[in-house]
Amino acid sequence: MNNLSQNTPDTDLQDQASTSVDVIQTLDLTKRYGMRAKKSVLAVDRISFAVKKGQVFGFLGPNGSGKTITIGMLVGIIMPTGGSFRLFGNSDSRGLNAARARVGATLETPNFYPYMSGRDNLRIVAAIKGVNRSRIEECLALVGLSRRAKHRFKTYSQGMKQRLALAAAMLNDPELIVLDEPSNGLDPQGIREIREIIHTLAKRGKTIFLSSHLLVEVERTCSHVAIIRDGRIIKWGPVAEMVGEGNAVLLRSEDIEVLAGAMEAYPDATSVRRTDDGIVVALDSGDLANVTRYLSERGIYLSLLAPHQPSLEEVFIDVTGDTTDSMTGLAA
Amino acid sequence: MKILTILLRIEWLKAAKRRIFWVAIGAFGLFTAIRAVIGIYMASTIPDVDFTLPERWPDILGAVSGFGPLFTAILMILLFAPEFSWRTARQNIIDGLSKEQFFTGKVILLAGLVLLFMAVAVLIGVSSTIFSPGESGSAIFRPNDLSYMGGIALGMLIYGSFGLVLSTYLRSSGSALGVLFLYIIVEGIIPLLTLRMGSRTLRDAMEFLPFKVVENLGDNLAYYPAELLEMNPMRPELDLVPLGSPDIGIHVIVALAYIVVLLGLSLLNLRKRDL
Numbered sequence: 205m206n207n208l209s210q211n212t213p214d215t216d217l218q219d220q221a222s223t224s225v226d227v228i229q230t231l232d233l234t235k236r237y238g239m240r241a242k243k244s245v246l247a248v249d250r251i252s253f254a255v256k257k258g259q260v261f262g263f264l265g266p267n268g269s270g271k272t273i274t275i276g277m278l279v280g281i282i283m284p285t286g287g288s289f290r291l292f293g294n295s296d297s298r299g300l301n302a303a304r305a306r307v308g309a310t311l312e313t314p315n316f317y318p319y320m321s322g323r324d325n326l327r328i329v330a331a332i333k334g335v336n337r338s339r340i341e342e343c344l345a346l347v348g349l350s351r352r353a354k355h356r357f358k359t360y361s362q363g364m365k366q367r368l369a370l371a372a373a374m375l376n377d378p379e380l381i382v383l384d385e386p387s388n389g390l391d392p393q394g395i396r397e398i399r400e401i402i403h404t405l406a407k408r409g410k411t412i413f414l415s416s417h418l419l420v421e422v423e424r425t426c427s428h429v430a431i432i433r434d435g436r437i438i439k440w441g442p443v444a445e446m447v448g449e450g451n452a453v454l455l456r457s458e459d460i461e462v463l464a465g466a467m468e469a470y471p472d473a474t475s476v477r478r479t480d481d482g483i484v485v486a487l488d489s490g491d492l493a494n495v496t497r498y499l500s501e502r503g504i505y506l507s508l509l510a511p512h513q514p515s516l517e518e519v520f521i522d523v524t525g526d527t528t529d530s531m532t533g534l535a536a
Numbered sequence: 537m538k539i540l541t542i543l544l545r546i547e548w549l550k551a552a553k554r555r556i557f558w559v560a561i562g563a564f565g566l567f568t569a570i571r572a573v574i575g576i577y578m579a580s581t582i583p584d585v586d587f588t589l590p591e592r593w594p595d596i597l598g599a600v601s602g603f604g605p606l607f608t609a610i611l612m613i614l615l616f617a618p619e620f621s622w623r624t625a626r627q628n629i630i631d632g633l634s635k636e637q638f639f640t641g642k643v644i645l646l647a648g649l650v651l652l653f654m655a656v657a658v659l660i661g662v663s664s665t666i667f668s669p670g671e672s673g674s675a676i677f678r679p680n681d682l683s684y685m686g687g688i689a690l691g692m693l694i695y696g697s698f699g700l701v702l703s704t705y706l707r708s709s710g711s712a713l714g715v716l717f718l719y720i721i722v723e724g725i726i727p728l729l730t731l732r733m734g735s736r737t738l739r740d741a742m743e744f745l746p747f748k749v750v751e752n753l754g755d756n757l758a759y760y761p762a763e764l765l766e767m768n769p770m771r772p773e774l775d776l777v778p779l780g781s782p783d784i785g786i787h788v789i790v791a792l793a794y795i796v797v798l799l800g801l802s803l804l805n806l807r808k809r810d811l
């Protein structure tokens with residue numbers, strides 16, 4: 205897993221210079237399908253966000269929210285119908301074509317020639333990217349496919365196909381790696397391996413943009429996240445900031461129902477949610493003394509009062525108002 | 537220049553691993569060989585007939601002009617159209633080819649197929665004379681043989697471009713093949729309809745329908761006027777009208793125009809549509 209470090213690390217100076225340019229930047233990026241107003245689908249609706257060098261950026265949203273279409277526009281196979289975007293600061297078609305040489309990407313399903321072996325498929329990618337053959341073996345080893353590389357792609361399992369796609373994306377050691385649902389079809393072991401690869405790449409200063417409909421995946425791998433729903437970005441920023449936002453407390457007392465009822469009436473509480481071990485209350489201010497006074501006045505005595513760090517899942521539920529089961533499931 | 541070599545290499549990798557590619561080349565070779573074998577057989581059984589080159593090129597190439605273009609169109613479709621359902625066309629772009637480069641790769645593929653088919657035909661023609669009785673003193677090719685090959689190659693390019701355009705528009709080998717055959721039938725019917733309308737210019741125009749142009753370019757009489765001169769004097773005796781031959785010059789120009797238009801259409805379509 206660890207022979208990734210073949211490049212010399214960038215000097216600090218270069219790092220400083222390149223952080224000033226966003227790796228990805230979108231401005232009101234839009235994709236509408238169908239021209240007639242009635243039938244048209246607004247797949248991506250005025251999306252704006254920026255990804256800086258070295259970030260592991262998660263693009264989180266339920267099925268059909270517009271993740272694939274957005275990535276498709278960034279990698280040049282889908283034409284935007286509105287707005288604009290930049291890759292490494294380039295927005296004209298010539299600049300974008302050149303910029304794409306610094307990108308490795310997978311989109312939706314792994315796309316390969318079914319009748320060719322995994323290795324031969326990578327030879328084609330290598331020819332396009334101008335990479336020599338030794339790198340093919342390196343990448344195959346990295347994703348654990350060396351042993352099966354001579355077999356035909358169509359005989360691969362879903363997980364193996366996914367690994368081959370990852371190998372292809374890494375072939376030219378790109379500065380930006382874009383992965384559309386990289387853990388699709390992988391078993392827990394495979395998901396962990398992909399996560400390790402992503403961590404190693406991030407440590408080497410690569411920028412990673414990955415889409416996912418799985419909260420846990422984004423929470424565990426990403427430094428930044430944009431939450432997308434129905435083609436719109438609802439919220440985006442550093443994961444740490446998002447989950448650190450607000451003053452939430454976990455409370456417990458003898459009778460949880462009475463406690464919950466009292467807190468729902470508390471003027472400073474913005475939300476009250478029951479959990480397995482108590483209730484989580486979001487407060488406008490962090491004044492806990494006031495809370496204990498308020499409760500004791502009503503004859504309620506706390507057995508637990510602790511600050512609560514919401515998970516990304518909770519943030520997600522908070523900003524979208526609900527959640528799909530498919531978003532929260534799966535723990536690797 | 538470097539990019540052209542890379543594109544050629546990529547298309548070669550893609551094709552060489554497909555079984556259908558080798559099957560098509562094999563079938564093409566077989567069809568050509570059948571014509572040669574017939575020639576050899578006749579030469580060995582009929583006293584006055586020889587099977588020698590270059591004299592027998594009109595026969596061998598005449599056979600190729602019959603099935604070569606269709607072979608090119610079908611193989612072109614089978615090699616190209618699936619790239620859309622496999623989404624490898626999409627991935628090639630993601631991996632770094634521009635749409636124009638991807639398209640250029642397909643044009644290179646088309647040119648390569650035509651050259652390959654011609655090479656197979658020549659190879660089989662030349663090697664078949666080894667087995668045949670009779671000795672010819674002159675060179676293997678005469679200038680007319682070469683221009684005949686050029687005419688057939690142009691015909692293959694028209695059909696191949698047709699396959700290319702159908703593949704880009706329909707993005708599925710099944711429907712592309714379906715429309716190809718349908719069009720061949722339709723083009724066969726149109727002249728019959730105009731025949732009844734009687735307008736002479738209209739009938740003349742029928743000579744320039746795409747696949748009719750291919751047929752005319754593959755007419756060996758057009759390249760070997762000597763044969764025409766040999767045959768025509770006998771025809772009135774047999775109550776037949778003298779044979780004519782199409783004007784190759786005009787047909788070459790029309791053929792080139794068709795190829796440019798077809799390739800242009802598919803490039804436009806590829807550029808305009810999402811993958």
Ligand SMILES: Nc1ncnc2c1ncn2[C@@H]1O[C@H](COP(=O)(O)OP(=O)(O)OP(=O)(O)O)[C@@H](O)[C@H]1O
Nearest residue numbers: 237245247265266267268269270271272273274417
């Ligand atoms: N060619 C098309 N024509 C019309 N609508 C389309 C087309 N392609 C995609 N859409 C619509 O655009 C929306 C976004 O699709 P997209 O594939 O980006 O979703 P996604 O977020 O990647 O979902 P998933 O998690 O299922 O992969 C969907 O509502 C989809 O139906």
Ligand SMILES: [Mg+2]
Nearest residue numbers: 271272312384
């Ligand atoms: Mg998707």
